[in-house]
Amino acid sequence: MTDNPEEPLIANSQLAEGGDRHEDNHDIEHAHDPRPGKHHISPPGLFIWLLTFSAGISGLLFGYDTGVISATLVSIGTSLSSRPLTSLDKSVITSCTSLFALLVLPFASSLADDRGRKRVVLFADTLFIIGALLQAFSHTVEMMVVGRSVVGVAIGAASFVTPLYIAELAPATHRGRLVTMNIVFITLGQVVAYIVGWVFGTYGSPETTGWRWMVGLGAAPAVAQVVILLWMPESPRWLVKEGRSEEARGVIARIAGTENDAQETRREVDAILKNIEIEVREEAMATRFDGAGHGGNAMSAWKEAMRELFRVRRNRRALAIACLLQGLQQLCGFNSLMYFSATIFTMVGFSEPTLTSLVVAVTNFAFTLVALVLIDKVGRRRILLWSLPFMMTGLVLAGYGFSFIELPDSETSSPKTTGAQGGAIIILTSIMIYVAGYAIGLGNVPWMQSELFSLNVRSVGSGVATATNWSANFVIGLTFLPLMEALSPSWTFVLYAVICAVGYGLISRVYPETAGLSLEEAATLLEADDWGVR
Numbered sequence: 001m002t003d004n005p006e007e008p009l010i011a012n013s014q015l016a017e018g019g020d021r022h023e024d025n026h027d028i029e030h031a032h033d034p035r036p037g038k039h040h041i042s043p044p045g046l047f048i049w050l051l052t053f054s055a056g057i058s059g060l061l062f063g064y065d066t067g068v069i070s071a072t073l074v075s076i077g078t079s080l081s082s083r084p085l086t087s088l089d090k091s092v093i094t095s096c097t098s099l100f101a102l103l104v105l106p107f108a109s110s111l112a113d114d115r116g117r118k119r120v121v122l123f124a125d126t127l128f129i130i131g132a133l134l135q136a137f138s139h140t141v142e143m144m145v146v147g148r149s150v151v152g153v154a155i156g157a158a159s160f161v162t163p164l165y166i167a168e169l170a171p172a173t174h175r176g177r178l179v180t181m182n183i184v185f186i187t188l189g190q191v192v193a194y195i196v197g198w199v200f201g202t203y204g205s206p207e208t209t210g211w212r213w214m215v216g217l218g219a220a221p222a223v224a225q226v227v228i229l230l231w232m233p234e235s236p237r238w239l240v241k242e243g244r245s246e247e248a249r250g251v252i253a254r255i256a257g258t259e260n261d262a263q264e265t266r267r268e269v270d271a272i273l274k275n276i277e278i279e280v281r282e283e284a285m286a287t288r289f290d291g292a293g294h295g296g297n298a299m300s301a302w303k304e305a306m307r308e309l310f311r312v313r314r315n316r317r318a319l320a321i322a323c324l325l326q327g328l329q330q331l332c333g334f335n336s337l338m339y340f341s342a343t344i345f346t347m348v349g350f351s352e353p354t355l356t357s358l359v360v361a362v363t364n365f366a367f368t369l370v371a372l373v374l375i376d377k378v379g380r381r382r383i384l385l386w387s388l389p390f391m392m393t394g395l396v397l398a399g400y401g402f403s404f405i406e407l408p409d410s411e412t413s414s415p416k417t418t419g420a421q422g423g424a425i426i427i428l429t430s431i432m433i434y435v436a437g438y439a440i441g442l443g444n445v446p447w448m449q450s451e452l453f454s455l456n457v458r459s460v461g462s463g464v465a466t467a468t469n470w471s472a473n474f475v476i477g478l479t480f481l482p483l484m485e486a487l488s489p490s491w492t493f494v495l496y497a498v499i500c501a502v503g504y505g506l507i508s509r510v511y512p513e514t515a516g517l518s519l520e521e522a523a524t525l526l527e528a529d530d531w532g533v534r
């Protein structure tokens, strides 16, 4: 495979394998050809940006609700069940969110196929609002756990459907950037949560109402998104699958914009619509469950799609890659920092650990913006292979920094060793290098997962990959503190570096470049014997 993402990444002969598909695809290839001067696709217009921003509110909520918990836990005091929180309370309150995010995925993906992508966004918003209110008004630990679990369901559904919805609306040439916008919103939500947590924790009356505002504020963007949803269109790919091609044409035409002359725009819209229709038709013929989703039982259609996911080679490969990337995104240990950075910086001896930990959220956000600029130019595969070495370097350096520090007996006392200050600076710097590397690559590329799957399994495939993400997230959240104790902080960070190194090897063997390809082309690439890598 070429290393230059500006070059066509799929040979005509590969597309021709489908027989009449080649003829049908002639116009389409031009419409999607990423080479400069060869394509007629306009840059994303105002409409697609507005859509991405509207959908991105889900990302903001995802980030806010995952980020806000660390400050909330230290502010609750005795206001729940009239006693201080035990460690078990804290673990349950934190981890029930990831667990429920995981549990909802099969339902969210079948709902997305059966009722459409927009309905799932609405479903998630409703739960974001209910969950925020339940938390804000809770007086017992149990009620707080229920509130966090409801928010978990919302986060799980949103984390699955938003990238899918944006990817299905976006023109091929800008898809990476637009999907990355969702991660920009997630990381922005985390920054906002850290700031809100710090402000209410420092200047509010944290134990009485401060923390209630922190969690309750999560309802506001969800209410805004419900209103905005009224004008948002359904995904054209889903509409075609439902036999509503004329509506799909309308949506594609609005996305294509009016920058080209009318005739050219019409050709472009026709080509894109035709491409989607061909794929839907081919899949209906190739699969045994012709017409699944057209009024059939949602559960049996879902089961059939699952079977298809594992039966067909290109689907299996897409799934393996998507799960590899999602698993690695979490097992590399990033969210240990997101959830416990204040604890780490306290251990290391910083006087304002919550403020210092803001560095993690801000670096993550800032470098996600860098990824936004680079992703479609550099390509997914290359950006991952470039950024992973930075992550490994950061992790090993952090491990080295920890070797200077003899940990205090309790989290609140200061470290004892003389080299501690130098160690602390090494740790802070190396964590920034690691987070920057993460944000540029692994933090966002796995969410491009939907472009790996063909339409009939796109929703279930993305669902399984997202479930991998949440399972690994749950494992990391649960094991980080015990690992620090059992292995020492130095070796815990080295362990994450080893996981990144293994990930590097696997990615270079199985993950082909998909930048600039239409969703249909990207799925075809996986048929090749070499997984499309060369």
Ligand SMILES: O[C@H]1[C@H](O)[C@@H](O)[C@H](O)[C@@H](O)[C@H]1O
Pocket (backbone or CB within 6 Å): 066, 183, 186, 187, 190, 329, 335, 338, 364, 442, 443, 444, 447, 473
């Ligand atoms: O892509 C996001 C992002 O990187 C967030 O910062 C992280 O907390 C999430 O787990 C991840 O899925």
